[in-house]
Amino acid sequence: MDLSQAVIKHRDGATLNLFVTTKANSSIFPAGYNIWRKRIEIKVCAEAKENMANKELIKTIAEYFSILTKDISIVSGEKNREKTILVKDVYVEDIIKKIRKSLDGL
Numbered sequence: 001m002d003l004s005q006a007v008i009k010h011r012d013g014a015t016l017n018l019f020v021t022t023k024a025n026s027s028i029f030p031a032g033y034n035i036w037r038k039r040i041e042i043k044v045c046a047e048a049k050e051n052m053a054n055k056e057l058i059k060t061i062a063e064y065f066s067i068l069t070k071d072i073s074i075v076s077g078e079k080n081r082e083k084t085i086l087v088k089d090v091y092v093e094d095i096i097k098k099i100r101k102s103l104d105g106l
Helices: 052-065 092-103
Strands: 007-010 013-021 028-034 039-043 072-076 082-088
Touching: 007 092, 013 052, 013 092, 028 052, 028 092, 039 052, 052 072, 052 082, 052 092
Parallel strands: 013 039
Antiparallel strands: 007 013, 013 082, 028 039, 072 082
């Protein structure tokens, strides 16, 4: 699986292109890879209102990478299912390796 269009080097770390599903039974990251949209899928329990889903998304990704939520920000798509987030002070290679390992068997 080629994640090079979903995980992109940034001067402050890496950006991740995500496709978000809200109102899921549990928060899951990564929940899959959408080959047509070239985005990593994430599921969150919160509804997409009052910024609740975005907050849960950031918390879920921070826990996955064992980093602080302040090191994650939404670059684009704040009110969209397709989002781009910035993860500060990480290497693209490390992110791709970890996500690939998580997606094996899905």
